[in-house]
Amino acid sequence: MHLAAHFPGVNNTTVWADPRSRSQIDFSSFEQLARTAERGKFDFFFLAEGLRLREHNGRVHDLDVVGRPESLTVLNALAAVTERLGLAATVNATFNEPYELARRLATLDHLSGGRAAWNVVTSSDAFTGENFRRGGYLDRADRYVRAAEFVATARELWDSWTPDGVSRPFAHEGPQFTVSGEFTVPRSPQGHPVVIQAGDSSEGREFAASAADIIFTRHGTLEAGRDFYADVKGRLAAYGREADSLKIMPGVTVVVGDNDAEAQEKAAEIRRQQVSPQNAILAAEQIWGTGLSAYDPDGPLPDIDPVPDSRITQGRVRHGDPFAIVARWRALAEAKGLSLRGTVIETTTRQSFIGSPRTVAAELTAFVDQRAADGFILVPHLTPGGLDDVVDRVVPLLQESGAFRSEYAGSTLRSHLGLPEPVWKG
Structure with missing residues (x-):
């Protein structure tokens, strides 16, 4: 089983109102969570990325108001305070260039002794594009075309140094990029940083099959x-x-209690914290596409139709047909007697694994044994102490059963994942 830790920054999982939550900007938060993950012998520490602060109803989204630090900068700092933990940065292939990003990733791989990873993401969002000189956006169908050539070009750059330390000129000419010259960073300890892909579309799956680790x-x-x-x-x-x-690694959440019943109670309370009355209205506005402040979150669902192609929310993906979603919400609310807030809780929050330490360990193992996953990227609801229960109470049971490592066998992220070093292509 492979395990990774996702820093729970600006997403709906995080509960910032909890008094145990700390800053998502201070280095101490990143350091504490990373050290916890390394104490648990996790494969890697994973940072998300946001290239523009999201907006809702013309204002910065509440989860973004304190900002979003740049991933590779944070991970370079974490390389100095960790020894074996992999360090994975989310970096956008739409609004970066291969030469510059390949240098930054190779540098992290050197500084960390071979622990760097790149989560390749794409964007078709003109709102995000406004933050960049060229502006605009890529057509959705072209995002993975650019990403595939981006990754291939980066690998050409990493291979422009031989394993014995000799630099050779590189030249790449393709539909997306034309670059040539001398790469400034010698071949790194892993040869190539590990490549991660996040996406569920058919194009995303095909891209992962062709290019991702x-x-x-x-x-x-x-x-x-x-x-x-x-x-x-x-x-x-x-x-x-x-x-x-x-390796296939779903993002999951875990709630651990002394027994299964206590864990279920904790999970329900976390869901209530995640969806405050204010958050319930905000979530519903994203579906309806219009302001709903006049509605009572503890009352019935809005009795109006959604606004198609609404731009009330910028920088967030609007998933699915709003009319179909509203119809499902209304049917669910009627069947279960739910308020607006109750419906949002029911439809937008979930904990993947809930139970005693032994229950959670058994369920995680079953997923891997039954080929539903090779491992998991854990997304805790608290920053930075949200992994403590898993590391202190669940991981020892996984180690005891032989489902998870007791010690790191190697020093690089590829060794943790059981991935071979890429063959040099001179």
Whole structure:
């Protein structure tokens, strides 16, 4: 089993109102969570990225008001206070360039002794594009075309130094990039940093099968996980790859209690914290596409139709047909007698694994044994102490059963993941 820690910054999982929550900017928060993950022998520490502060109803989204630090800068600092933990940065392939990013990633790999990873993301969002000189955006169909050539070009740059330390000129000419010259960073300890891909579309799955070492997915149920696992692993042969060359790691949440009943009570309370009355209205406004401040969050759902193609929220993806979502919400609210807030809690929050330490350990193991995942990226609801229960109470049981390592076997992220060093292509 592979385990990773996601820093729970600006997402709906995080509960910032909890008095145990600390800053998402102070280095001490990053350091504490990373040290906890390394104490638990996790494979890597994972940072998300946001290139523009999201907006809602013309104002900066509440979860973004304190800002978003740049991932690689934070990870370079964490390299100095950790020894074995992998360090994964989310960096956008739409609004960066291969030469500059390949240098930054290779530098992190050197500074960390071979622990760097790159989570490749794309954007078709003109709102984000306004933050950049060229502005605009890529058509959705072109995002992965650019990303695939971006990754291939970065690998050409990393391979422009031989394993014995000789630099050779590089030259790449393609539809997206034309670059040539001399790369400034020698071949790094891993050869290439580990490549992660996050995406569930058919294009995303194909890109992962062709180019990624890890795919970060949102499939949290056993059945959905098994379907996704079989689909993506089944695509690897077309690229001459073995099943173990791509690790599938869903993002999950865990709630641990002394017993299963206590854990269920804790999980319900966390869901209530995640969806305050204010957050319930905000979530509903994203679906309805219009202001709903006149509605009572503890009352019934709004009795109006959603506004199609609304731009009330900027920088966040509006998932699915709003009319279909509203119809589902109304049916659920009627069937269960739910208020607006209750419906939002029911539809937008979940904990993947809930129970006593032994229950959680058994369920995590079952997912891996039944080929629904190769491991998990844990997203705690508290920063920075949200992993403590898992590391202190669940990991020892996984180690005892042989499902998870007791010690790191190597020093690089590739060694943690069981991935071979890439063959040098001179």
